[in-house]
Amino acid sequence: MVTQAGPPDPTGGPSTSRRRRRLRSRPAVRDLLDEALAGVAARPTRLILTTLGTVLGVAALVGTVGLGQTAAGQITQRFDLAAATRVVVQPDDKGGQEGEAATQLPWDAPERIKRLNGVDAVGTVSKLEIGDDLVENVTGLDGGAGKALQVMAGSSGLWDAVRAVLKTGRFFDDGHDQRADKVVVLGKHAAERLGINRVDSQPAVFIGDEPYTVIGILDSVTGRADLNDAVIMPNGTAKEAYNLEAPDAVEIRTAVGAAQLIAEQAPIAIEPNNPSTLTVDAPPKQGAVRKGVESDLNALFLLLGAVALLVGGLGIANVTLLSVLERISEIGLRRALGAARRHIAVQFLVESVIVGFLGGLLGTAVGVILTVGVSWVRDWTPILDNRLAFGSPLLGAFIGLVAGTYPAWKASAIQPITALRGT
Amino acid sequence: MSTAVALPAPVVEMIGVRRFFPGPPEVQAINGIDLTIGQGEYLSIVGPSGSGKSTLLHLLGLLDNPTGGVYRLDGVDTMSLRERRRAVLRGERIGFVFQSFHLLDHRTVLENVALSMVYVGVPRRQRMARARVALERVGLSHRMEFAPTTLSGGERQRVAIARALVAEPSLLLADEPTGNLDSANAEAILQVFDELHSEGMTLAVITHDDHVSRRAQRQVRIVDGTLQW
Numbered sequence: 001m002v003t004q005a006g007p008p009d010p011t012g013g014p015s016t017s018r019r020r021r022r023l024r025s026r027p028a029v030r031d032l033l034d035e036a037l038a039g040v041a042a043r044p045t046r047l048i049l050t051t052l053g054t055v056l057g058v059a060a061l062v063g064t065v066g067l068g069q070t071a072a073g074q075i076t077q078r079f080d081l082a083a084a085t086r087v088v089v090q091p092d093d094k095g096g097q098e099g100e101a102a103t104q105l106p107w108d109a110p111e112r113i114k115r116l117n118g119v120d121a122v123g124t125v126s127k128l129e130i131g132d133d134l135v136e137n138v139t140g141l142d143g144g145a146g147k148a149l150q151v152m153a154g155s156s157g158l159w160d161a162v163r164a165v166l167k168t169g170r171f172f173d174d175g176h177d178q179r180a181d182k183v184v185v186l187g188k189h190a191a192e193r194l195g196i197n198r199v200d201s202q203p204a205v206f207i208g209d210e211p212y213t214v215i216g217i218l219d220s221v222t223g224r225a226d227l228n229d230a231v232i233m234p235n236g237t238a239k240e241a242y243n244l245e246a247p248d249a250v251e252i253r254t255a256v257g258a259a260q261l262i263a264e265q266a267p268i269a270i271e272p273n274n275p276s277t278l279t280v281d282a283p284p285k286q287g288a289v290r291k292g293v294e295s296d297l298n299a300l301f302l303l304l305g306a307v308a309l310l311v312g313g314l315g316i317a318n319v320t321l322l323s324v325l326e327r328i329s330e331i332g333l334r335r336a337l338g339a340a341r342r343h344i345a346v347q348f349l350v351e352s353v354i355v356g357f358l359g360g361l362l363g364t365a366v367g368v369i370l371t372v373g374v375s376w377v378r379d380w381t382p383i384l385d386n387r388l389a390f391g392s393p394l395l396g397a398f399i400g401l402v403a404g405t406y407p408a409w410k411a412s413a414i415q416p417i418t419a420l421r422g423t
Numbered sequence: 424m425s426t427a428v429a430l431p432a433p434v435v436e437m438i439g440v441r442r443f444f445p446g447p448p449e450v451q452a453i454n455g456i457d458l459t460i461g462q463g464e465y466l467s468i469v470g471p472s473g474s475g476k477s478t479l480l481h482l483l484g485l486l487d488n489p490t491g492g493v494y495r496l497d498g499v500d501t502m503s504l505r506e507r508r509r510a511v512l513r514g515e516r517i518g519f520v521f522q523s524f525h526l527l528d529h530r531t532v533l534e535n536v537a538l539s540m541v542y543v544g545v546p547r548r549q550r551m552a553r554a555r556v557a558l559e560r561v562g563l564s565h566r567m568e569f570a571p572t573t574l575s576g577g578e579r580q581r582v583a584i585a586r587a588l589v590a591e592p593s594l595l596l597a598d599e600p601t602g603n604l605d606s607a608n609a610e611a612i613l614q615v616f617d618e619l620h621s622e623g624m625t626l627a628v629i630t631h632d633d634h635v636s637r638r639a640q641r642q643v644r645i646v647d648g649t650l651q652w
Contacts, residue, residue, distance in 0.1 A: 027541045028544075028547075030547075031541050031547070035541065038529070038530060042529030042530075043529075329523075330527060332525070334542070335510070336484065336525075337519075337538060337539045337541070337542050338510055338511060338539075338590075339510060339514070340507045340542075341506065341510075342507075343510075415486075415487075416486040417481045417486045420521060420525065421477075
């Protein structure tokens, strides 16, 4: 039975029915959560409008950071792969006096350069004048006709300096160089034209009338694309066979960020008496500049995101405050039904946290979609920190918490008699 | 009829209760009221507007604190209680019926009734079952899943009564319960009160309507913050 049981009992007094208070004195956390959820779900349109600010703020934040990270990743990739660490030293073509060869690079240039701090690898490279000599596969498998291929010479350090990767075989080393061994390494395209794709059978090529053993085939090089089309022999061999007098150029691979410094030091190290007769190709400082621009942009967008979040938080606070005023009779009713002040406060706080969390969730989704979308259009690899993706909804919830504090306090301070009066 | 008047520990015991609202202008809303409501009693408090009857209702319902005097509810001295304990006592011992019903529009009738058991800690499993029984009791078992906005005024007030009863209060406090109803619906509500009274419920109805007031077992009149018999 719902009501006080039975007819009044004159002897029992007030000690029977209403004294069986076995009830806990407070609602469970889950009840408060349910009430808050019901409160949020009761006004779906308002919920959407309330979350809008948070959605925009979090989306701006996630999108900015995501795109920033993506762009940074892209720049770093280009920064490493592109010639940002490549320095090339050559004699000054125009600097010669009266037809004399102005300056020749010394053979020990790599040793001199190697002593500089920040140099990772260094090697020489030269194009050989081979006159009318053609290059021909000794087996005739390439069709028998000689090919007019570029023949080049390099030091053993060249491979590391140009980040050469082998398809098969090996590079020549100092030993080959000193002994002037008749060996060559083939560039990728040169090997294709000569019909050579493996070296385990010790294939050979004729350059002019001289046979050379092919010991390796390149797969890729960085910065010196002409190596792909060339037949490359050790410097020592080139000196003997083609009277190579001096290297054409010194290829230097520097540590990241050291290129500018090395570019200044290299001519002095090579030609202390006359450094101005050398020209140096160094990467422009563009990488650094762009990075600076990016971080400035990032700061700007982060600021925008923060402002949007602030506005979003104010939006939540505002709407929650309005909703408190609008639901004043509900508050009074709950108080009449036994809710303590803190139950009212917790309910409104949880409602505002839920709104913030939903806004954060939606905003994160929008931000991720934005990042992936832009990356897709620009053909980038989208990069997004997991912590950002999972933390942002929590950020939204936190904003809801902060934004809801004042309205919740306000709601809890409403006197039940004020709330129940009228209407 | 009940003989509860003679019971040793009354539900309500007010001695010299005063409620003073600091100005401006200063108002002595309740000026020394002695009131005892025994268990099972059906009392009406009648008075013109401005007589202080709303303030008395708020004091009786623990919604407001007296400035002075003694108020014991179920033998518990409420004057010394802190706000949190007062909320618990209010939720457990008092069922409110308001003139404007105060139902939550976005919740079903059943949820509205079950709500009054949330803050007194009735386990979730029991709430819905008890709310159903209470709604059957007021003849609304066919409206349980309806939204309150779709009900008539009389039906809404019956929902409110079911909500007031479901937590098994010691005292049912009604504030102009028929104020927003036509005479037919008002009569139906008064009949529910009669039935509750015959089942032993303690009722206090505050009204300005003599017709409503006369249905009670005992009437007191409040004028200018004091009771007159």
